[in-house]
Amino acid sequence: MTRVLVADPLDEAGVERLRQAGAEVDVRHDPDRAALLARIGEYDALVVRSETRVDAAVLEAGKRLRVVGRAGTGVDNIDVEAATRRGVVVVNTPEANTVAAAEHALALMLAVARRIPWAHHSLASERRWERHRFMGVQLAGKTLGLVGLGRIGTEVARRARAMGMTVVAHDPYVTGERAAQLGVELMDLDPMLERCDFVSIHCPLTPRTRHLLDASRLARLRPTAYLVNCARGGIVDEAALARALAQGRLAGAALDVYETEPLPADSPLFGLPNVVMTPHLGASTREAQASAARTVAEEVLRVLSGELPHSAVNLPSIPPERWPRARHHVELARRLGRAFAELFGPEAMARLEIVYRGELAHAPESGALTAAVLWGVLTPVMQEGVTLASAPVLARERGMEVVETHSHGALKEQEAATGALILLRSRPRGSDSAEVSVAGHVGDDGRPRLVAINGYRIDVEESGYLLVSSHQDRPGIIGKVGTILGQHQINIAYMQVGRDRPGGHAVMVVGVDQEVPPGVVETLRRIPDLWDIRVVEW
Ligand SMILES: NC(=O)C1=CN([C@@H]2O[C@H](COP(=O)(O)OP(=O)(O)OC[C@H]3O[C@@H](n4cnc5c(N)ncnc54)[C@H](O)[C@@H]3O)[C@@H](O)[C@H]2O)C=CC1
Numbered sequence: 001m002t003r004v005l006v007a008d009p010l011d012e013a014g015v016e017r018l019r020q021a022g023a024e025v026d027v028r029h030d031p032d033r034a035a036l037l038a039r040i041g042e043y044d045a046l047v048v049r050s051e052t053r054v055d056a057a058v059l060e061a062g063k064r065l066r067v068v069g070r071a072g073t074g075v076d077n078i079d080v081e082a083a084t085r086r087g088v089v090v091v092n093t094p095e096a097n098t099v100a101a102a103e104h105a106l107a108l109m110l111a112v113a114r115r116i117p118w119a120h121h122s123l124a125s126e127r128r129w130e131r132h133r134f135m136g137v138q139l140a141g142k143t144l145g146l147v148g149l150g151r152i153g154t155e156v157a158r159r160a161r162a163m164g165m166t167v168v169a170h171d172p173y174v175t176g177e178r179a180a181q182l183g184v185e186l187m188d189l190d191p192m193l194e195r196c197d198f199v200s201i202h203c204p205l206t207p208r209t210r211h212l213l214d215a216s217r218l219a220r221l222r223p224t225a226y227l228v229n230c231a232r233g234g235i236v237d238e239a240a241l242a243r244a245l246a247q248g249r250l251a252g253a254a255l256d257v258y259e260t261e262p263l264p265a266d267s268p269l270f271g272l273p274n275v276v277m278t279p280h281l282g283a284s285t286r287e288a289q290a291s292a293a294r295t296v297a298e299e300v301l302r303v304l305s306g307e308l309p310h311s312a313v314n315l316p317s318i319p320p321e322r323w324p325r326a327r328h329h330v331e332l333a334r335r336l337g338r339a340f341a342e343l344f345g346p347e348a349m350a351r352l353e354i355v356y357r358g359e360l361a362h363a364p365e366s367g368a369l370t371a372a373v374l375w376g377v378l379t380p381v382m383q384e385g386v387t388l389a390s391a392p393v394l395a396r397e398r399g400m401e402v403v404e405t406h407s408h409g410a411l412k413e414q415e416a417a418t419g420a421l422i423l424l425r426s427r428p429r430g431s432d433s434a435e436v437s438v439a440g441h442v443g444d445d446g447r448p449r450l451v452a453i454n455g456y457r458i459d460v461e462e463s464g465y466l467l468v469s470s471h472q473d474r475p476g477i478i479g480k481v482g483t484i485l486g487q488h489q490i491n492i493a494y495m496q497v498g499r500d501r502p503g504g505h506a507v508m509v510v511g512v513d514q515e516v517p518p519g520v521v522e523t524l525r526r527i528p529d530l531w532d533i534r535v536v537e538w
Pocket residue numbers: 073074075094097098101147148149150151152153170171172173174202203204205208209212230231232256257280281282283284
């Protein structure tokens with residue numbers, strides 16, 4: 001049975017969904033790392049939020065792990081590179097808490113600008129009526145600078161503009177055109193810091209953004225400016241920020257995230273008069289948590305059942321509008337890769353050409369399809385441990401040369417006539433023999449079909465085991481194959497033959513109802529004029 005460990009608090013909706021799909025789910029929010037390392041080996045999937053650190057050691061101990069699900073956006077607590085190397089797919093739910101985080105950033109901005117936490121404390125806890133003490137500043141008419149104009153930055157920009165703010169942003173990966181559509185002016189970081197009344201951070205924490213706001217950048221902020229950080233603690237140098245605030249070089253800061261979480265008791269941020277702090281609550285709305293939990297459950301289930309997840313961090317991406325059809329193409333690519341390896345063996349893999357045709361000739365998801373081909377190709381070779389995520393890395397490590405061709409033509413006449421969408425071909429190493437190939441197509445019903453082997457036209461759509469032979473086209477061979485299979489109680493479901501000319505070279509595909517034992521394959525191989533026979537799974 002599939003086992004899932006939920007290591008951080010997850011909305012019940014997600015746990016329910018996993019159980020409903022038949023998974024055994026253990027919910028153990030236990031900060032003890034040793035306990036996690038000791039038990040992770042029993043699980044196929046791990047679900048976390050931002051608290052559990054999924055580093056190389058956890059991934060190494062998770063021998064059965066196939067997927068890590070992050071119920072939320074930031075994956076800085078997961079060693080994605082180590083996961084990829086081990087073939088573990090990492091999925092997240094980047095859209096589930098966008099609005100929650102944007103609303104929290106604005107709540108923080110208003111709280112610090114209108115001094116709400118201090119006024120509340122004075123009145124509610126100290127019973128004072130101090131109207132004169134809590135003079136604030138207005139947001140309308142002020143300039144807000146966003147560091148990062150992605151999903152959350154965009155939602156903050158829309159709301160801030162609705163409140164009458166001028167919004168500028170620094171984001172090296174966003175076009176001026178996109179920013180202009182949002183009514184946002186793009187700027188370099190340093191001049192933006194010098195210009196703004198409010199600065200709000202909305203980029204991910206990566207090695208490149210760590211301490212992006214260091215002491216020298218913080219020094220560029222105006223003494224009347226406010227800094228909001230609802231992204232990640234490490235993006236701001238916290239010690240430098242505490243000094244700037246203590247020395248009055250900044251009007252105030254509002255923070256939801258910290259360099260070390262939970263925030264240590266001796267943090268220099270405690271006790272400062274002009275800081276608003278919340279304990280990483282950006283995603284903590286009922287709506288965002290229910291959505292993140294449900295979405296992560298679906299994603300984890302997709303990976304476990306061999307389907308393509310919609311939001312994988314370490315897989316080539318597929319545009320959302322193409323998902324419905326792309327699933328079938330990914331399955332076709334995987335099956336073709338596996339059939340190719342089973343038919344032609346490792347000699348054919350050194351240099352593999354993948355031809356995308358028809359509706360796939362210019363498909364934006366060819367990266368994912370190539371990964372799926374390699375996943376299939378490596379499965380019979382490596383047995384365990386190869387997944388969609390690890391296949392491209394493993395192929396590179398094995399020295400495979402993979403060439404993608406995007407073309408409407410470039411096929412033999414017979415192959416082109418099959419309407420093949422993906423064709424894999426190679427000239428086996430060390431032989432001067434002919435090129436080998438397999439080609440496939442996806443029917444209107446979404447089922448992958450094997451439509452050609454070595455240029456011979458066939459049409460296999462039923463999943464199961466196939467015996468594929470090449471032999472001389474002469475009477476008696478097909479009959480002998482049928483007799484031998486019958487003697488071993490192996491039922492033939494269907495049979496197809498393709499040939500270049502009468503009496504020439506023929507390819508036969510026999511669909512069988514069960515796996516064919518190696519001994520039976522050996523017996524078949526001894527039939528005169530049968531040159532080769534292989535078992536292929538479709
Ligand atoms: N406080 C909380 O509870 C939450 C925090 N977050 C944090 O917010 C971050 C952003 O989330 P989304 O907007 O959904 O991500 P996103 O990926 O949609 O947007 C991030 C943007 O940052 C930009 N960026 C990258 N490097 C940059 C740099 N050096 N300078 C400026 N911009 C840069 C990217 O180009 C991208 O447009 C997450 O990575 C996460 O760490 C997310 C959700 C909740």
